[in-house]
Amino acid sequence: MAKFRVLRLITWLPPGGIEHKIAAVLPAMNRDLFEPHVCCIRERGPLADALEEAGVPVHVIPFRSRWDLRAHNRLRDLVVDLKADLVHSHMYRSNVPATVLKLRLPNLRVVGHYHNVDTWETRRQARLDAWMARRRDMNVAVSNAVRENVIHRLSLPPALIRTLHNGVDLERFHTVSAVERHAIRTQMGWTAGTRIILMAARLVPQKNHAFVLKQLPEIFRDAPRARCIFAGAGPELENLETLAGSLGIADRVTFLGRRDDIPRLLSAADIFMLPSLKEGFSNAILEAMACGLPVVASDVGGAREIIERGLNGYVIDVERESETVSVNAGQFIRHMKRLLTDDDFRLRLGAGAFARVRAFGLDSMVSDIENLYLDLLSRPSAPTQP
The missing domain is CATH 3.40.50.2000 (Glycogen Phosphorylase B;)
Structure with a gap:
C-alpha cells in the first residue's frame, strides 16, 4: 500500500x-x-x-x-x-x-x-x-x-x-519516586519543607507574570516557606526582576531562564500556575498535570476543558472589557493559599490531575x-x- x-x-x-x-x-x-x-x-x-x-x-x-x-x-x-x-x-x-x-x-x-x-x-x-x-x-x-x-x-x-x-507525552512528563524527587530538590536548593510554586512560560506580557508578582506578598504572608520559580526566557525579564525587588520579594522569587529540563522541575515542584491573558489549549498545563501537580490557571482558551475546579486544580475567573482581560486576584490568592497550606488537599488535587490527564496523552x-x-x-x- x-x-x-x-x-x-x-x-x-x-x-x-x-x-x-x-x-x-x-x-x-x-x-x-x-x-x-x-x-x-x-x-x-x-x-x-x-x-x-x-x-x-x-x-x-x-x-x-x-x-x-x-x-x-x-x-x-x-x-x-x-x-x-x-x-x-x-x-x-x-x-x-x-x-x-x-x-x-x-x-x-x-x-x-x-x-x-x-x-x-x-x-x-x-x-x-x-x-x-x-x-x-x-x-x-x-x-x-x-x-x-x-x-x-x-x-x-x-x-x-x-x-x-x-x-502530552506521558513518557517524558510523569511523576517520579520520592527518592528522585528529593534528589532533584536538593540539587535545586529546595529544602524539604519549602513549597515550590512553578510557572514555566515565556516572559512575555501574555503570560501575566507581573500579575503573579503583585499577588505574591499577600500569598507569602500565609505561606512563609513558599518560593516562586519562573522557568522561561523573554523580553520582560528585566522589568519583572525590578518589580520583584520593588515588592520586597526578590529573595523568594527565582528566574531560571530558558530550561531544557522542564519535566525534571515539574516533578519536583508542588503547584503549577498559569494565569495567562490568552491561551488556546496550554501544553504547559498538560505537562504539569502529567507530573502530578495541581494547576491554578486563568479561565482563558480551553483551560476549563481539562481543569475541574476543586478536583485537579482551579480555573480563575477573568473579566473581559473590549480587548482587555484581567484575572480575578482575590480568587487567585485564595486558591493559592489553600494549596500552599493544606498538604492533604494539595496532594489530592495533584493525584486528580495525574488521573485526568491520561485522557490527553x-x-x-x-x-x-x-x-x-x-x-x-x-x-x-x-x-x-x-
Missing part, C-alpha cells in the same frame, strides 16, 4: 509549544500509512535537527512576504515533487500559502490549524482569514473554546472546523490526527466554499 505524503507547513521551528508538539507528533505517526515532511517558510530553527534525526525531512522555502510569488512557486513545486497528498498548516502566516496551494492544486487536501483565541487581526486580515478558511478542506482548533472563537470571528460554518486537543492526539487525515483522503477533495 502506498503511503500518504503529508507536509506540515509552519513559519519555523523554535523551541515553542506548537513546534515541540509537531516535533513529538510527526515521528510518532504510523509510518506504514504516512510519510511526514515539514516545510518552514522563514528558517529552520533549533528543532529541525531533532525532526530529521527522527526521519522527518525538513524543507525551507523563505517567504519575503505573504505574496512572494517566487516562494509560492517553489512551494508548489515542492508539493508536486513530493507528490504530497495533504498539507497541514499552522497559524495565519502559514495558512496563507497553504490556501494558495489549494487554489492552484485543487486535488490537494489542505488543513489549517488554529492555536489561540486570536484578537490581533485587523478587519482586512480577518476577512482574508475567513475567505481562506472556507477554501480549505478542513480547519482544526486546539480546544472547543478556540473552535467557537473561530466560528464566531470568521462566521465559519461549524462543519468546516473540528476540535483536536493537544496531547500524545498517543490519543496522534490517533486523532491520523483519523482526520484518513477521513479527508478517503473522500473527494472538498470544493471551495463561497
Whole structure:
C-alpha cells in the first residue's frame, strides 16, 4: 500500500509549544500509512535537527512576504515533487500559502490549524482569514473554546472546523519516586519543607507574570516557606526582576531562564500556575498535570476543558472589557493559599490531575490526527466554499 505524503507547513521551528508538539507528533505517526515532511517558510530553527534525526525531512522555502510569488512557486513545486497528498498548516502566516496551494492544486487536501483565541487581526486580515478558511478542506482548533472563537470571528460554518486537543507525552512528563524527587530538590536548593510554586512560560506580557508578582506578598504572608520559580526566557525579564525587588520579594522569587529540563522541575515542584491573558489549549498545563501537580490557571482558551475546579486544580475567573482581560486576584490568592497550606488537599488535587490527564496523552492526539487525515483522503477533495 502506498503511503500518504503529508507536509506540515509552519513559519519555523523554535523551541515553542506548537513546534515541540509537531516535533513529538510527526515521528510518532504510523509510518506504514504516512510519510511526514515539514516545510518552514522563514528558517529552520533549533528543532529541525531533532525532526530529521527522527526521519522527518525538513524543507525551507523563505517567504519575503505573504505574496512572494517566487516562494509560492517553489512551494508548489515542492508539493508536486513530493507528490504530497495533504498539507497541514499552522497559524495565519502559514495558512496563507497553504490556501494558495489549494487554489492552484485543487486535488490537494489542505488543513489549517488554529492555536489561540486570536484578537490581533485587523478587519482586512480577518476577512482574508475567513475567505481562506472556507477554501480549505478542513480547519482544526486546539480546544472547543478556540473552535467557537473561530466560528464566531470568521462566521465559519461549524462543519468546516473540528476540535483536536493537544496531547502530552506521558513518557517524558510523569511523576517520579520520592527518592528522585528529593534528589532533584536538593540539587535545586529546595529544602524539604519549602513549597515550590512553578510557572514555566515565556516572559512575555501574555503570560501575566507581573500579575503573579503583585499577588505574591499577600500569598507569602500565609505561606512563609513558599518560593516562586519562573522557568522561561523573554523580553520582560528585566522589568519583572525590578518589580520583584520593588515588592520586597526578590529573595523568594527565582528566574531560571530558558530550561531544557522542564519535566525534571515539574516533578519536583508542588503547584503549577498559569494565569495567562490568552491561551488556546496550554501544553504547559498538560505537562504539569502529567507530573502530578495541581494547576491554578486563568479561565482563558480551553483551560476549563481539562481543569475541574476543586478536583485537579482551579480555573480563575477573568473579566473581559473590549480587548482587555484581567484575572480575578482575590480568587487567585485564595486558591493559592489553600494549596500552599493544606498538604492533604494539595496532594489530592495533584493525584486528580495525574488521573485526568491520561485522557490527553500524545498517543490519543496522534490517533486523532491520523483519523482526520484518513477521513479527508478517503473522500473527494472538498470544493471551495463561497
